[in-house]
Amino acid sequence: MRSGLLEIFQETYSELRPGYSPPELKIEFFAFANVNNTIRLRDGRLLVRLSDLLEGAPEAVLRAIAHILLAKMYRRPIDRGHAARYRKYVASHEIVRKAHLVRQMRGRKRLRLARGHYYDLDAIFEDLNTRFFHGLMARPRMSWSQSKTRRILGHYDPAHNAIIISRIFDHPAVPRYVLEYIVYHEMLHLKHPVKLRGSRRCVHSAEFEAEERLFPRAAEANAFLKRL
Ligand SMILES: [Zn+2]
Numbered sequence: 001m002r003s004g005l006l007e008i009f010q011e012t013y014s015e016l017r018p019g020y021s022p023p024e025l026k027i028e029f030f031a032f033a034n035v036n037n038t039i040r041l042r043d044g045r046l047l048v049r050l051s052d053l054l055e056g057a058p059e060a061v062l063r064a065i066a067h068i069l070l071a072k073m074y075r076r077p078i079d080r081g082h083a084a085r086y087r088k089y090v091a092s093h094e095i096v097r098k099a100h101l102v103r104q105m106r107g108r109k110r111l112r113l114a115r116g117h118y119y120d121l122d123a124i125f126e127d128l129n130t131r132f133f134h135g136l137m138a139r140p141r142m143s144w145s146q147s148k149t150r151r152i153l154g155h156y157d158p159a160h161n162a163i164i165i166s167r168i169f170d171h172p173a174v175p176r177y178v179l180e181y182i183v184y185h186e187m188l189h190l191k192h193p194v195k196l197r198g199s200r201r202c203v204h205s206a207e208f209e210a211e212e213r214l215f216p217r218a219a220e221a222n223a224f225l226k227r228l
Contacts, residue, residue, distance in 0.1 A: 027048040143163070
């Protein structure tokens, strides 16, 4: 199967560049989240990565993708027949379904970051979203921190649209309302974007602080946090 693929690429190369001998080729299947194929020239070697979703594709489709990648690499016009054949295959139900399944599997892997040993940050977010924000807030990526840091309890990262909460709160000795208070604070950062002044990383406007006081057990939560 793989050696057949190599021949397909060598033959396609010769069609596109008659008179030139094909460079050394390395072709591998790669698990991209989407149907994706890449080609690079590195130290005189052509490196081709094909989406693992094309593994087992009919020869005509593999010839089509070989043509498309090599034509792009050497700036040759792309044959319409090949382009159509490739598009049709990718759009076919089987491929769409497989891509969807792969995305779901990888999505689940990512979700595990939000699920700690005791608390699920996605669930905490959705609960607070309903109670305080009419369910209108789009959920960012929720994640427990890698280490048990006490220095930063929570942090909203606008560049990655992610809320990171210190892993020290994923513990049965931490009351749920304390964790909720930390997450609520970070959600307010989402709601009140920071106008950067100097290098302060955590800026709280008067509106921000007024809204923070709406949290029912804010005083108790603050007392718990002071004891930490
Ligand atoms: Zn803050």
